[in-house]
Amino acid sequence: MHILLVITNLSPGNGPFQRIIKFDKSIKVSVISLVDNQKELEEVSQQFGSDTSHVDLYGLDAKFKLVALFRLIAFTKKIKPDIVQSVTTLSDFLCIFLKYFLKIPIVSFEATFISRWRPLKKYLILLVRSLFDEVICVSYDVQKKNANLNSFFRRKTKRSTIYNGVNFELIDSIKKKSKYVSNKYTIGYTGDLKPTKNLSVLFYAFRDCYRLNSNLKLLIIGTGPDYNSLKKLAVELHIDNSVEFTGQISRVEVFERLKSIDLFVMPSLMEGLCESVVQAMASRVPVIVSDISQNQELVSHNKTGLLFTSNDSRSLKNEILKIINNEINANQLVNNARIYTEKFLNINNITYQYTKLYEKYLK
Numbered sequence: 001m002h003i004l005l006v007i008t009n010l011s012p013g014n015g016p017f018q019r020i021i022k023f024d025k026s027i028k029v030s031v032i033s034l035v036d037n038q039k040e041l042e043e044v045s046q047q048f049g050s051d052t053s054h055v056d057l058y059g060l061d062a063k064f065k066l067v068a069l070f071r072l073i074a075f076t077k078k079i080k081p082d083i084v085q086s087v088t089t090l091s092d093f094l095c096i097f098l099k100y101f102l103k104i105p106i107v108s109f110e111a112t113f114i115s116r117w118r119p120l121k122k123y124l125i126l127l128v129r130s131l132f133d134e135v136i137c138v139s140y141d142v143q144k145k146n147a148n149l150n151s152f153f154r155r156k157t158k159r160s161t162i163y164n165g166v167n168f169e170l171i172d173s174i175k176k177k178s179k180y181v182s183n184k185y186t187i188g189y190t191g192d193l194k195p196t197k198n199l200s201v202l203f204y205a206f207r208d209c210y211r212l213n214s215n216l217k218l219l220i221i222g223t224g225p226d227y228n229s230l231k232k233l234a235v236e237l238h239i240d241n242s243v244e245f246t247g248q249i250s251r252v253e254v255f256e257r258l259k260s261i262d263l264f265v266m267p268s269l270m271e272g273l274c275e276s277v278v279q280a281m282a283s284r285v286p287v288i289v290s291d292i293s294q295n296q297e298l299v300s301h302n303k304t305g306l307l308f309t310s311n312d313s314r315s316l317k318n319e320i321l322k323i324i325n326n327e328i329n330a331n332q333l334v335n336n337a338r339i340y341t342e343k344f345l346n347i348n349n350i351t352y353q354y355t356k357l358y359e360k361y362l363k
Contacts, residue, residue: 004081037061047250105361111272139273165350180260188261193224204313281337
C-alpha cells in the first residue's frame with residue numbers, strides 16, 4: 001500500500017502528519033506540501049520527535065493555486081500512490097482533479113464544523129467532499145453535525161469518525177527539564193491563539209485566582225492572530241508579570257513544557273476534537289475544559305477532568321480553585337485520564353483504523 005498525504009503546509013502541530021509518520025514501515029508513505037519548499041518541509045518534519053526517514057517528502061513551493069494544481073498532478077503521476085488523504089480545504093479542491101483525472105481514491109479529513117463557514121466556501125466544500133470516496137471526522141460530534149448538511153446535495157457524503165490519537169511512546173520518552181520547572185503553581189494552555197479558543201476567559205479567571213493566591217503562573221504555548229491582543233490583555237489585567245508566552249515551539253518542546261505545568265485549561269467555544277487536551281491527559285496533567293459537546297466527548301466531569309460553564313470566567317475560576325485547594329483528588333483524575341487515552345486514543349490503534357479504512361478502496 002502506498003499512501004499520499006496532501007497538506008497545504010506543515011506546522012509543528014499538524015495532527016495528520018503526526019499520525020501518518022507512525023504508520024507501519026511496511027506501508028509506503030509520501031507527503032506533499034503545496035506551499036512549503038523542500039528545505040522548509042524537511043526542517044519542520046524534524047520537530048515531531050519521531051523518525052521520518054521512511055517518509056518521502058515533497059515540497060512543491062507553489063505560491064499560486066494553479067501552479068500547485070499542475071505540480072500536484074505531476075508529482076502524483078510520478079509517485080503513483082494507491083490512495084490519497086487530503087487534509088485541508090485547499091488540498092480538497094486540488095485533489096478532486098486527482099480522483100477524476102488519475103482515477104485515484106481520495107479520502108478527506110474534517111476537523112471542524114462546515115456550518116460556521118461563509119456560504120460560498122461552505123457549499124463548494126460540501127460539493128467537493130460529496131464527490132470523494134469518504135470523509136474522516138475527528139469526532140462523532142463533527143460527523144453528526146456535518147452529516148446534517150448532506151441534504152444540500154443529492155449525493156450523500158460518506159462520513160466516519162477516527163480520532164487523531166496521541167504518541168504515547170514520544171510522551172513517555174520525554175523527561176521533565178529543570179529549566180522549565182517553576183516555583184509557582186503553573187496553569188498552562190497549548191494550541192492556537194485565535195478567537196474560538198476564547199482565551200480571554202482564561203485570563204480573567206486567572207486574574208481572579210491570582211488575587212487569592214499570588215503564587216500562580218500562567219503559561220501560554222502557541223501563537224496565532226490573538227497573540228498581541230492577549231499580551232495587551234495581560235497588561236490591562238495587571239497579570240503580565242505572571243504570564244509567559246512561548247510563541248511557536250516544536251512538538252517535543254510542547255511535551256517538555258506540558259510536564260512542567262500543574263494544571264491544563266482549554267476554554268474553547270468550538271472544537272473538532274482538541275488534540276491539546278488529549279496530549280495533556282496523556283501526559284498526566286489534570287485538565288479543565290469548557291463544557292461544549294466536543295470536549296465532553298473527551299472529558300468526563302470529576303472522573304477524567306473537570307468541566308466549566310463555557311464562556312463563564314467565574315465558573316472556570318471555581319474549578320481551578322478546586323484543584324489548587326485540593327478539593328478534588330487530582331491524582332485520581334490524571335490516572336483515569338491516562339487509562340482512557342491509552343485505551344481509546346493511542347496513535348498506534350488509530351493508524352490501524354486508518355489502514356483498514358484505506359484497504360477498502362484499494363483495487
